[in-house]
Every structure is written in C-alpha cells, then in structure tokens.
Amino acid sequence: MEHQDFLQLINTRQSCRDFNDKPIEKSVVKQIAENAMLAPSACNSQPWRLYCVTDEKKVTEVAKSVQGKVQNKFLDKAKAFICVADKVATLKPEAMQKFDRNHFVQYDVGQLIAYVTLGAESMGVKSCVIGWVTADTMKDILGLSDDERCNIVIALGYSDAPIRKKIRKDPSAVIVEI
C-alpha cells in the first residue's frame, strides 16, 4: 500500500450519521468482522467477540437501545451493527504478574474498533462508533454470556454524504517532540 492510499483511507473514514437506504449484505458485515480480527491485542489475548447484527428486527432493537432523547436518532437508518463484547483477557504469565488481567482490554478493543471502521471504509461501507451503550441492555439483546460485556457498537451502512474536513486539535497541542 502506498502512503497516499493510507492517507486517503484515514481522511475518508468519518463518523456517518446519514445512512442511505441501500441494504448491506450479511457477507460484507462478516468480512469486516473477520478482517478486524487481525487487530493487535496485548499478548495476542484477543479479549473480544464480535456480534454481527443484520437481522432487521435486531438491528432496530440495537438502534433503539443506544438512542437517548436526542442522541443517536440517525441510527434509525443504520443497516447493521457490529457489537463488540469484551471478555476477561488471558495474558502471558509474565504479564499477569505485573498487570491486572483487564489492564489492556480497552486498548485492545480500541484497536479492534479502528480495524472495523477503517476496514469498512476500505470496502465502501460507512460506519459510526457508538459509545452510548448500556451494557445490561445489550446483554439481553445479544444474549451475552456472563463473561462478556458490550460497551461499544459500530453502526454500518452506506451513505451519499460528502466527506467533511477533519476537525482535530493543532498538532502542537498533541505531539511532543523530545
């Protein structure tokens, strides 16, 4: 991959809040999830399960559950969700001596989410990471086992919305050269 291709990918990936009516194939959602499994995780613990929700009724159920009075109303038009459940990580014994077994889980899930959103974008699928999630509600909807907790979902679909200019802090406020 050329650097230019990477730049294009990270600049066109944006939170989509304007899904159109085009349905998304089950197989496309599964492919996005499978690709994301290549994300790195501490000790390669892969402390996650990815629930690919494409059934129309379930998609509506997930969408409703992550909406507030005004929050995330655009999800009525989401066509699918990848719901990420995190699990207790099994780290290498040396790491377990130094760190709590959950020390890295949120970093791991963050990596996974980035792979989902960027991977989706590379396939022309638009996404929005949704953190407005109640784990207990998601447990019921997805039928999670007791060792799984879903605190984050990713909405998927297609969109005709133009690419926005990225709004980010000035690099001088973020990047420190030593």
Ligand SMILES: Cc1cc2nc3c(=O)[nH]c(=O)nc-3n(C[C@H](O)[C@H](O)[C@H](O)COP(=O)(O)O)c2cc1C
């Ligand atoms: C952990 C996390 C939770 C987020 N939760 C929501 C959410 O509930 N609703 C929403 O519309 N956007 C949500 N976003 C998207 C952010 O608002 C968005 O990434 C940020 O404003 C930067 O814009 P961009 O993604 O278009 O570059 C979330 C993003 C992350 C990483």
